[in-house]
Amino acid sequence: MLKGFKDFLMRGNVVDLAVAVVIGTAFTAIVTAFTTSIIKPLINTMGGAETKGLGFSIRTGTPELTEKTFIDLSTLINAVINFVIVAAVVYFVLVLPIKKIQERRKRGEEAGPSEPTEVEVLKEIRDLLTSQQNHQTVVQSQDVRGPKI
Missing domain, CATH: 1.20.5 (Single alpha-helices involved in coiled-coils or other helix-helix interfaces)
Incomplete structure (x- = not known):
């Protein structure tokens, strides 16, 4: 039974589907919480004490206008960091081990799916x-x- 399950996992695009699910769901939420709670405040400290964070306002005047026209660069940097963390974990935890297993199968070191x-x-x-x-x-x-x- 376990051999059949292993064969199912190693067949076709099952691994690709698993990678897509991981990227699109729970792991992204964890990384987003980490970068929003820890990284973004650190980035915002670069903006100085008098600003809302790392960014600038296109128009100034009333506080409401300044707030509505504020371009928050820390949010963009935060999103890039999210992407890099998620992509790195998915690559090193899922993609790389699967590639190594497939290479061993090609060399004959590990048996492939049984027919x-x-x-x-x-x-x-x-x-x-x-x-x-x-x-x-x-x-x-x-x-x-x-x-x-």
């Missing part, structure tokens, strides 16, 4: 034909007796 033997396929066909014959026999015997009332 059913001819005997196993013939047994499956035999079992399917037997079950179909049994089903037809039951249906025919019900037809002989007539409909149930």
Whole structure:
């Protein structure tokens, strides 16, 4: 059973799908929380005590206008850091190990997904034909007796 599960994981685009799911879900939320809570305040300290953070206002005047036209560079830097952290973890935790396993398989060091033997396929066909014959026999015997009332 575990060998079949391993074969399923190593087949086709299952690994690519897993990578996409990891990038798009929970891990991104963790990294976002980390960069928003820790990295962004550190970046904002570079903006000085009198500003809202690392950035600038396009128009000044009233506090409301200044706030609405503030370009927050720390948010952009934060998003780039998020992306780099997520991509690095996905690459080193998922992609790189899978590539190494696939390389070993190509060299013959590790067995690949097992294919059913001819005997196993013939047994499956035999079992399917037997079950179909049994089903037809039951249906025919019900037809002989007539409909149930």
